[in-house]
Amino acid sequence: MGHRVNRVGEQMKKELGDIISRKIKDPRVGFVTVTDVQVTGDLQQAKVYISVLGDEQQREDSLKGLAKAKGFIRTEIGQRIRLRKTPELIFEFDETMAYGNRINSLIHELHREEQLGEEEQEKKDTD
Known part of the structure; x- marks a missing residue:
């Protein structure tokens, strides 16, 4: 099971990077890099670790923008990765x-x- 969780985490990291850089149009979201994704063993939650280029204000704005787009991002992930249930996303600074x-x-x-x-x-x- 651990191998599958890691595989899902890696796949999510790749897809999230693509979604955030190409699909998110929120001006608050700056230059965001997805550094890691930790998925729980039951695949219910995914902690998405990000780094943001810029000062503290830009970091906070980007986090707010991502939190607002969480539903959209989760839907996109669901379409790209075949899972019974798409994990809930939790964004945190790396x-x-x-x-x-x-x-x-x-x-x-x-x-x-x-x-x-x-x-x-x-x-x-x-x-």
């Missing part, structure tokens, strides 16, 4: 990119502080 960027900037910050500390130490040693 925070892994932001988290990764935050970790990256912290590492760079530490590295910069370390270099400054070494340079100061060298100065003291030459004085």
Whole structure:
């Protein structure tokens, strides 16, 4: 059963990306990328993880636009993927990119502080 759930999730990810980029005409929905789809074992719900290019306002607007279009998107999915019942869609931000960027900037910050500390130490040693 796990294999089927994964297959449905992958298929939904592909179709959702296409539907959102080509069929959604809501001006609030910006440049949205579907990063992952997690389908429950009973195929009743699908968490759709998205990333949105832009600031916090654009992210929020895109999420609102997608929530408004949920019925339409679900109907489209139902026509493209043959399932007895199309899963309910739940849109969420994929925070892994932001988290990764935050970790990256912290590492760079530490590295910069370390270099400054070494340079100061060298100065003291030459004085």
